[in-house]
Amino acid sequence: MTDEYFMQQxxxxxxxxxxxxxxxxxxxxxxxxQIIGRGHNQVERLNDCTAHAEMxxxxxxxxxxxxxxxxxxxxxxxxxPCVMCAGALYWSKIGRIVYAAADDKNGYRSVxxxxxxxxxxxxxxxxxxxxxxxxxMRSFFVQRRK
Amino acid sequence: MTDEYFMQQxxxxxxxxxxxxxxxxxxxxxxxxQIIGRGHNQVERLNDCTAHAEMxxxxxxxxxxxxxxxxxxxxxxxxxPCVMCAGALYWSKIGRIVYAAADDKNGYRSVxxxxxxxxxxxxxxxxxxxxxxxxxMRSFFVQRRK
Numbered sequence: 001m002t003d004e005y006f007m008q009q010x011x012x013x014x015x016x017x018x019x020x021x022x023x024x025x026x027x028x029x030x031x032x033x034q035i036i037g038r039g040h041n042q043v044e045r046l047n048d049c050t051a052h053a054e055m056x057x058x059x060x061x062x063x064x065x066x067x068x069x070x071x072x073x074x075x076x077x078x079x080x081p082c083v084m085c086a087g088a089l090y091w092s093k094i095g096r097i098v099y100a101a102a103d104d105k106n107g108y109r110s111v112x113x114x115x116x117x118x119x120x121x122x123x124x125x126x127x128x129x130x131x132x133x134x135x136x137m138r139s140f141f142v143q144r145r146k
Numbered sequence: 147m148t149d150e151y152f153m154q155q156x157x158x159x160x161x162x163x164x165x166x167x168x169x170x171x172x173x174x175x176x177x178x179x180q181i182i183g184r185g186h187n188q189v190e191r192l193n194d195c196t197a198h199a200e201m202x203x204x205x206x207x208x209x210x211x212x213x214x215x216x217x218x219x220x221x222x223x224x225x226x227p228c229v230m231c232a233g234a235l236y237w238s239k240i241g242r243i244v245y246a247a248a249d250d251k252n253g254y255r256s257v258x259x260x261x262x263x264x265x266x267x268x269x270x271x272x273x274x275x276x277x278x279x280x281x282x283m284r285s286f287f288v289q290r291r292k
Binding site for chain 1: 189190192193194195196201204205208209212213214215228229230231232233234236237238257258259261263
């Protein structure tokens with residue numbers, strides 16, 4: 001089980017969002033090579049701007065583990081988390097975050113700058129399939145302009 | 147209907163949290179003098195570190211209005227929002243935020259510094275009953291040390 005495999009799973013979630021007319025972002029939470037939470041953006045369906053892929057995947061993971069901390073988990077997400085999701089990840093004390101593509105407009109770094117919003121023990125990495133993720137985003141915006 | 151009245155309602159929510167053994171933070175969302183969302187911290191009960199008072203009150207307000215934006219709403223919350231909740235408030239485009247007491251440790255300003263994480267049109271104010279809010283927080287930590 002590799003980062004590639006789990007990021008593909010996150011992209012699969014992103015594609016589900018695209019099919020539903022949502023901004024195509026997907027996420028999975030993994031512990032010991034097992035997916036314990038999945039989510040894709042459901043802002044439009046739920047009429048709730050907090051229903052981001054990461055929030056849904058995190059809540060699923062908390063429920064699955066029966067724990068409010070995810071120190072041994074990795075979050076794979078197709079796009080750099082926003083400030084809200086970064087704050088949720090901080091509280092979760094998650095072990096590792098892998099995102100496929102940077103988001104210079106809405107990513108957490110656009111607000112927090114040099115200061116990391118995460119727990120000091122959380123590792124953050126740019127992962128595989130960045131181009132695939134950005135292609136999904138482009139498809140969404142092309143589709144919406146039509 | 148005054149800021150004092152609505153902040154008392156937020157404190158009432160915070161007291162419910164305290165009775166349930168949760169960190170005592172409460173919030174209400176108000177549109178045209180009507181409370182359209184309420185919430186208190188439920189992190190322990192739900193085993194979910196995203197179950198903050200503000201997130202619960204916001205989701206209730208979105209459901210109530212059938213809208214994912216809250217441009218005409220005010221959030222009253224007993225403590226300065228954390229980064230996660232600040233991010234959620236950004237997405238909601240909420241008109242006004244009033245918090246009773248600053249939180250130098252976990253409040254959003256500890257991460258975002260001088261840069262506002264909110265929508266440019268969102269007004270943010272320190273409101274009434276700061277001492278009452280901090281007294282609730284102190285009660286919680288005294289109770290927990292016993």
